[in-house]
Amino acid sequence: MTEQPPPVQNPLTVVMKAKSPEDYAVLQKTVEDLQSLPPDQNPVTVALNKIATVHFARFAFLDNDQLAVITSYDGDFEVYINEFINEIGDVFNMLMAHVEGGPPLPVQTYRQEFLDYIRAHDCRCVGTFYSAYPDRTVLDILNSANASR
Amino acid sequence: MPVVDLADVQGLILRGYTMPTARYLGLTVREPQAARAFLGALTTSYPATLSITTAQPWAAKPQCCVNLGITFSGLAALGVPPVSLDSFPAEYAQGAAQRAARVGDAGTSSPQMWLPWLADPALHLLVMLFAQSSDALDVATKQLEQAWSAGCVERGRHDGTWLPGTVTHFGYRDGLSQPVIADVPLSGLPDHLPRAPVGAFLLGYPSQHVGFSYPVPAPPELGINGSFAAFRVLEQDVDAFAEFVDQQASVNGMSKELIEAKLCGRWPNGTPLVLSPDSDMPNPPIPADALNDFDYEDDEQGHRCPVGSHIRRMYPRGQRVAGNGSHLHRIVRRGITYGPPYDPAHPRDGQDRGLLGLFIGVSLRDQFEFLMAEWANDGIFTAGLGRTKDPVIGAQAGGAGSFSIPGPEAPVILPGLPRFVTTRGGAYCFLPSITAIRYLAGLVAEIVDSGATEQSVHSSQRNTGVPARH
Numbered sequence: 001m002t003e004q005p006p007p008v009q010n011p012l013t014v015v016m017k018a019k020s021p022e023d024y025a026v027l028q029k030t031v032e033d034l035q036s037l038p039p040d041q042n043p044v045t046v047a048l049n050k051i052a053t054v055h056f057a058r059f060a061f062l063d064n065d066q067l068a069v070i071t072s073y074d075g076d077f078e079v080y081i082n083e084f085i086n087e088i089g090d091v092f093n094m095l096m097a098h099v100e101g102g103p104p105l106p107v108q109t110y111r112q113e114f115l116d117y118i119r120a121h122d123c124r125c126v127g128t129f130y131s132a133y134p135d136r137t138v139l140d141i142l143n144s145a146n147a148s149r
Numbered sequence: 150m151p152v153v154d155l156a157d158v159q160g161l162i163l164r165g166y167t168m169p170t171a172r173y174l175g176l177t178v179r180e181p182q183a184a185r186a187f188l189g190a191l192t193t194s195y196p197a198t199l200s201i202t203t204a205q206p207w208a209a210k211p212q213c214c215v216n217l218g219i220t221f222s223g224l225a226a227l228g229v230p231p232v233s234l235d236s237f238p239a240e241y242a243q244g245a246a247q248r249a250a251r252v253g254d255a256g257t258s259s260p261q262m263w264l265p266w267l268a269d270p271a272l273h274l275l276v277m278l279f280a281q282s283s284d285a286l287d288v289a290t291k292q293l294e295q296a297w298s299a300g301c302v303e304r305g306r307h308d309g310t311w312l313p314g315t316v317t318h319f320g321y322r323d324g325l326s327q328p329v330i331a332d333v334p335l336s337g338l339p340d341h342l343p344r345a346p347v348g349a350f351l352l353g354y355p356s357q358h359v360g361f362s363y364p365v366p367a368p369p370e371l372g373i374n375g376s377f378a379a380f381r382v383l384e385q386d387v388d389a390f391a392e393f394v395d396q397q398a399s400v401n402g403m404s405k406e407l408i409e410a411k412l413c414g415r416w417p418n419g420t421p422l423v424l425s426p427d428s429d430m431p432n433p434p435i436p437a438d439a440l441n442d443f444d445y446e447d448d449e450q451g452h453r454c455p456v457g458s459h460i461r462r463m464y465p466r467g468q469r470v471a472g473n474g475s476h477l478h479r480i481v482r483r484g485i486t487y488g489p490p491y492d493p494a495h496p497r498d499g500q501d502r503g504l505l506g507l508f509i510g511v512s513l514r515d516q517f518e519f520l521m522a523e524w525a526n527d528g529i530f531t532a533g534l535g536r537t538k539d540p541v542i543g544a545q546a547g548g549a550g551s552f553s554i555p556g557p558e559a560p561v562i563l564p565g566l567p568r569f570v571t572t573r574g575g576a577y578c579f580l581p582s583i584t585a586i587r588y589l590a591g592l593v594a595e596i597v598d599s600g601a602t603e604q605s606v607h608s609s610q611r612n613t614g615v616p617a618r619h
Binding site: 005008050051052053074075079080082083084085086087089106108109111135137138139140142143 | 358359360361469470471472473474477515519522523529530531532533535536
């Protein structure tokens with residue numbers, strides 16, 4: 001039996017601890033305000049639509065003191081770090097001002113430090129990362145959907 | 150708007166010289182002080198033939214142009230102190246051989262197989278000559294040899310000469326796709342695509358990325374107005390290419406020219422497929438200065454120009470790509486062919502032929518390496534390509550590549566695609582500004598004059614003599 005190549009998708013589970021209860025409250029409000037915007041005004045949605053490597057993304061709050069960013073995305077995060085920061089850097093500028101040991105801001109200026117922070121705070125995947133469609137990228141799926149319409 | 154001092158920038162970064170011959174010479178620094186004196190001579194205005202050619206517009210085209218690239222080990226050999234060396238990007242410090250896997254230089258293209266002078270860690274300086282004639286090339290070479298002989302020894306050289314019609318050995322007209330760079334004089338063909346900022350090609354200016362300038366190596370007089378280049382000796386297997394095209398034309402009932410055009414994205418005469426999918430001689434004709442002015446927005450599925458074709462991979466223009474960064478990985482390409490022309494009447498002549506290429510940008514990692522790794526040697530950056538590779542330059546493994554020609558009905562798949570281009574060697578070079586070359590020329594004098602500690606003088610002296618081999 002031949003070994004299956006790894007999926008084109010990868011997981012990212014970044015858990016960031018708030019600096020203080022006050023900062024945690026700011027993070028909660030910031031994320032809730034962002035996520036209550038209509039999709040075409042939500043900078044997260046607008047950026048991810050443009051980047052087109054992220055299958056799913058969500059924010060979650062953990063233990064009343066941490067914010068998690070959980071995504072499944074195509075390819076290598078490091079390779080697309082510039083594009084990611086170009087499109088969504090300002091959202092991370094808002095959030096990372098309130099997390100413990102956050103990178104220097106703005107992330108647009110301190111790109112390597114942002115990448116280092118994300119790597120250090122990514123919980124990684126235990127064992128195999130399961131994918132139901134290991135060779136399909138976001139762009140493949142959107143293209144098939146367009147073509148079959 | 151950034152103002153660039155064109156007289157401080159090496160000319161080949163910002164403009165093509167369009168000269169029919171070229172010579173690349175690899176040198177090792179033997180005597181640092183004398184080598185620095187050679188660098189100093191390259192920045193004096195007399196004798197003029199010895200001066201580095203800058204980006205300043207010329208009143209009359211010279212007979213010969215000279216430029217200089219320095220490898221990371223070359224900077225160390227010239228006496229650049231560690232604190233400064235540490236400020237250069239990691240991929241440049243590692244060098245082309247160590248980064249080979251990232252760009253697909255494996256198997257027959259791996260550094261173990263490279264030309265000895267390019268595999269040599271003691272390759273320090275790359276002297277680049279471009280001339281209007283082979284006589285002018287030889288005259289300039291002799292003058293330069295005299296100038297460097299006290300400080301450097303030659304490791305090897307490679308000559309290039311235009312083929313008639315400035316085509317590559319595969320028969321395609323070359324040199325049409327170049328970025329239009331903002332705020333500097335236009336070099337190459339105009340287009341209506343986004344301008345690349347000058348900071349995508351020179352250190353010290355806002356880059357192509359939002360709110361970001363690439364870090365300038367220290368000190369500023371060494372870093373500012375510099376750039377980086379990947380020099381590559383790329384052997385072209387014209388026999389394999391011709392056989393593949395013949396076979397696929399016959400199997401699929403297409404003309405050889407159409408197969409060639411689909412692989413490249415341009416007809417051999419340079420006409421872009423997306424502008425003229427059925428003929429290389431459209432009526433009305435495409436003006437000569439419009440041959441690089443097009444986009445793929447009306448050809449999303451690649452029915453005219455295959456999405457996986459060479460030029461569409463190397464610059465997808467307005468096509469949707471992963472990361473939304475189609476315009477962020479532009480590269481300046483300076484290429485010239487080497488070896489005798491291929492004669493289809495006498496195939497398998499055993500001659501070595503190919504392309505000497507310089508791929509220039511402010512970041513080797515984000516431009517040259519990104520293009521090779523993500524767009525040439527993988528396909529997941531855009532829809533429908535899977536893990537396929539560039540049909541012309543891709544590092545196909547053992548003839549296992551395939552190429553899809555999309556059409557209104559089922560795509561035509563060309564299987565059994567071999568590797569047509571083999572890397573015979575490469576070097577990652579820093580292209581210092583004129584100010585930086587003068588800085589390097591005066592390096593030790595400056596350290597001594599500024600009252601540096603005994604230790605720092607010693608540390609620069611440590612690099613004198615024969616450089617260590619790794």
